[in-house]
Amino acid sequence: MNPIPSITLNNNIEMPVLGLGTRMLKFVKAEKAVAHALEAGYRSIDTSNIFSNEANIGKALKESNIERSELFLSNKVFTSNQSKESIIKAFNKTRLNLNTDYLDLYLLHGPAQNLFGAWETLIELYDKGFVRAIGICNTNIKYLKMIEHENYMLPLINQLEYNPYITQLELVDYCKQKSIQVEAWGPLARGEVLDNKKIIAISQKYEKTPAQIVLRWELQNDLIVIPSSKNPKRLKENTEIFNFSICEEDMATLHSINSNRRWMWSYGS
Numbered sequence: 197m198n199p200i201p202s203i204t205l206n207n208n209i210e211m212p213v214l215g216l217g218t219r220m221l222k223f224v225k226a227e228k229a230v231a232h233a234l235e236a237g238y239r240s241i242d243t244s245n246i247f248s249n250e251a252n253i254g255k256a257l258k259e260s261n262i263e264r265s266e267l268f269l270s271n272k273v274f275t276s277n278q279s280k281e282s283i284i285k286a287f288n289k290t291r292l293n294l295n296t297d298y299l300d301l302y303l304l305h306g307p308a309q310n311l312f313g314a315w316e317t318l319i320e321l322y323d324k325g326f327v328r329a330i331g332i333c334n335t336n337i338k339y340l341k342m343i344e345h346e347n348y349m350l351p352l353i354n355q356l357e358y359n360p361y362i363t364q365l366e367l368v369d370y371c372k373q374k375s376i377q378v379e380a381w382g383p384l385a386r387g388e389v390l391d392n393k394k395i396i397a398i399s400q401k402y403e404k405t406p407a408q409i410v411l412r413w414e415l416q417n418d419l420i421v422i423p424s425s426k427n428p429k430r431l432k433e434n435t436e437i438f439n440f441s442i443c444e445e446d447m448a449t450l451h452s453i454n455s456n457r458r459w460m461w462s463y464g465s
């Protein structure tokens with residue numbers, strides 16, 4: 197089993213390019229999926245304080261006996277008022293649930309109501325060394341410019357909805373220009389892209405599965421991917437994307453599938 201490659205974020209920390217998404221994995225499902233994912237070689241786990249699974253994930257991580265330093269733990273904070281007090285409270289609960297003193301990545305689930313206050317709180321956690329990287333989710337150019345305009349540290353990550361049905365090209369390009377790494381959530385569109393005829397045809401050509409083609413296309417677009425699965429066979433299948441590459445023509449065909457079909461809101465758009 198080869199280790200999953202990493203990329204270097206703009207603050208020089210290494211982040212695996214493939215992690216496990218856990219939104220639909222509630223309670224004991226998360227525990228099992230994380231255990232299987234760690235066996236398959238995953239070391240990066242994406243969680244949130246609203247996914248109802250932090251404590252289960254913490255249990256699976258503890259039982260794995262994998263060194264904390266080998267893991268990359270990401271969490272997204274969602275609080276109703278995004279006050280400093282509510283974020284710090286959620287952060288401490290998350291640390292307790294995941295059995296960890298620090299997080300590798302802490303993201304604002306969205307910047308809407310109290311953007312500057314919430315971002316300042318994340319910067320404070322980062323400056324104090326409680327988190328190794330900070331970022332934001334679903335954030336468009338307008339909000340990124342507002343952060344820059346106030347001379348705050350820019351997010352290291354923007355976690356966006358991204359898959360062949362929604363590519364948000366202008367936003368992704370803007371993030372690249374600003375050295376903000378884009379991380380694709382919903383990279384398989386919850387499985388909905390996998391019966392697309394063009395994707396199936398390309399998968400047959402490369403003798404790969406449609407999921408592997410979609411994830412590989414996203415990696416070749418310089419994104420980090422966090423597909424979710426509760427199925428041990430698929431968890432492993434989703435790691436087998438580092439031993440081939442998609443040619444330019446097929447990359448373009450995959451790009452042409454975009455229909456801006458958004459599943460979830462995006463701030464400011």
Ligand SMILES: NC(=O)c1ccc[n+]([C@@H]2O[C@H](COP(=O)([O-])OP(=O)(O)OC[C@H]3O[C@@H](n4cnc5c(N)ncnc54)[C@H](OP(=O)(O)O)[C@@H]3O)[C@@H](O)[C@H]2O)c1
Pocket residue numbers: 216217218219220242243272305333334355356380381382383384385386387390405407408422423424425426427430431433434460
């Ligand atoms: N920041 C945000 O606002 C935000 C929003 C939504 C999600 N996220 C994050 O992004 C992660 C991924 O997104 P997502 O969970 O919504 O959807 P996704 O990863 O695009 O798709 C997951 C679905 O695809 C299926 N699947 C996985 N691998 C497969 C394969 N090889 N072949 C066929 N089917 C496969 C899974 O079914 P099985 O389980 O049956 O395999 C599951 O139903 C989330 O878990 C969460 O961590 C973030």
